[in-house]
Amino acid sequence: MDRTSGESGDRSRLATEVDAGTDPGYDTSGLELVSHSRQLEDVSFGAVVDADGETRIQWATPDGLEIVGRGEAVRIVATGPDRFDAVRRQASRVFDRVDHDGPDVARPRAFGGFAFHDGHEPDDEPWSGFDAASFVIPRALVVRSDDGTWLTAVGETETDAEDRLERWSDRLADLPAMRSSGSGPGVDETTRSTTPEEWTDQVESALERIDEGRLTKVVLAQALSIDLADDLDVAATLERLRRRYPNCYRFLIGHEVGGTFFGAPPERLVAKRGDHVETEALAGSVARGDTPEADEEYASTLFDSDKVQREHGLVADAICNQLEPVTRELTVADQSVRKLATIQHLWTPIEATLETDRHVLELVEALHPTPAVGGVPPAAAWETIHETETFDRGWYAAPVGWFDGHGDGEFAVGIRSGVARGDAITLFAGNGIVADSDPDDEWEEVQLKLRSILDELR
Incomplete structure (x- = not known):
């Protein structure tokens, strides 16, 4: 099942669906991903995720780690009582074939979560688009920590990752360094x-x-x-x-369809x-x-x-x-x-x-x-x-x-x-x-x- 990202000509190659802990019909054994990283000057994290029509991720911890992501290199979903194990097994197959060129802090990660109940169905509002378990490895990640600010791009080949790294470097350079938080909508x-x-x-x-x-x-x-x-x-x-x-903590999870789940737990x-x-x-x-x-x-x-x-x-x-x-x-x-x-x-x-x-x-x-x-x-x-x-x-x-x-x-x-x-x-x-x-x-x-x-x- 293909999912289209917001980058022109860029398509997500894999969206793996896992049901009740069974192995998916989609064979991921041949999937290989390449990620390249580059250090950046500071960027506006809010501006990076300010987009509809593609997956966007934001994660921040009280101790200062902040991560934003856009697009989907891989998406894994699961349902049923075995959803935790199903996600873990399928993600392990993917991560075993990721070649990362960059510091550990900028490594690819899978972001997402689980529904409270394992029988959750993602059909009814306001939860349209949120499966019982869903994780994505974003195509582009920006990570800010004590080690600086890093951009990571994920692709299917060396050339794909390098090209995406260049495109995102140019996009981030055009974003404002600071973004106004404005006021509430009323x-x-x-x-x-x-x-x-x-x-x-x-x-x-x-x-x-x-x-x-x-x-x-x-x-x-x-x-x-x-x-x-x-x-x-x-x-x-x-x-x-x-x-x-x-x-x-602060988090934001939004996909190309449905709402955006966010909070400050x-x-x-x-x-x-x-x-x-x-x-x-x-x-x-x-x-x-x-x-x-x-x-x-x-x-x-x-x-x-x-x-x-x-x-x-x-x-x-x-x-x-x-x-x-x-x-x-x-x-x-x-x-x-x-x-x-x-x-x-x-x-x-x-x-x-x-x-x-x-x-x-x-x-x-x-x-x-x-x-x-x-x-x-x-x-x-x-x-x-x-x-x-x-x-x-x-x-x-x-x-x-x-x-x-x-x-x-x-x-x-x-x-x-x-x-x-x-x-x-x-x-x-x-x-x-x-x-x-x-x-x-x-x-x-x-x-x-x-x-x-x-x-x-x-």
Whole structure:
């Protein structure tokens, strides 16, 4: 299946579809890719991804790594319960035949993510074009890190890669060094997936299951559909989110059809480099205070609240339980508070050393969904979410990130996110329900989380 990129005369040679973990009908055994890199002066990342009609990727971490990508050299999709393994197997075949000429920081990587539920279908709005699992190796990558700014071009031959490198060098030279982040498009109308009355019923139903012993915790979410006064500039919105939430991840994933999924999640799912693994428990939230004293008073409730401590402990314990079988060393740091612009969270960093070599997608599969976005026990929580929520989560609260040919990579949890389509956007937010949850309090906390992107649209 060919997919046309936005470069004149340039066609993507491969879009591999994998269904339920089976090997695809498309034979990739003969596919070979060549990538060449060149160091650049600084460029406007927002301008690179400011395009429709072709795949565009943006990824940024709190520690300063920023990557943007355009076009598709390879696209891999998968469905069903074996989608994690299917993506890993197929990508390994591709990466085994990539010849990279350039520094390691500029190497080709596969960017994408997974839907929250393995049975997700990419047919219904707002999730048109987002498969249950989808990753692309972009044809052009720009990477900014402590090692400088690098352009990488991927082609089928040496000549193809070199020609694309020259074309993209010329294109980037014509872009402005800085791009205005502008202002929000304005909000015309909002429609909630869940009314306050329906929310109360949902929470009370979950509490009944908890009282009956069927659940310990479940995360229930809401969707907010918004009609905007003008088309949304997603790249500019991400730039405003960078300034407001500098210690969060930022991502953008848009294909040639469908919407653009983007967000500024505070939560790392997992990062793997060699045998070193980093993850975290992020659960329990309160508002920011208007004064430093009020802010600290709010923060202290995260440590003093039995409800928050119980909820947070479920998340931290579940992560450790999933990692322990594959690690030879596991370190859990002390609890602290992660402060964001409008909200603060209880946070526990977790690090591990792997016992044997593992692909990051194996860890992603083991950890998704953490109790911070799913619940405990997982099967009962998933059943409750299916039966309770009135909308499709799509890629919300699911793994979003990248991996490379070594099996290293980094994934965030796709929260504080939305999917945009022209002058419309759907935002998502949820909250953990435990034994003593109050529906009104949980409602207010969800609205606080929706503000992270909503405030940038007004």
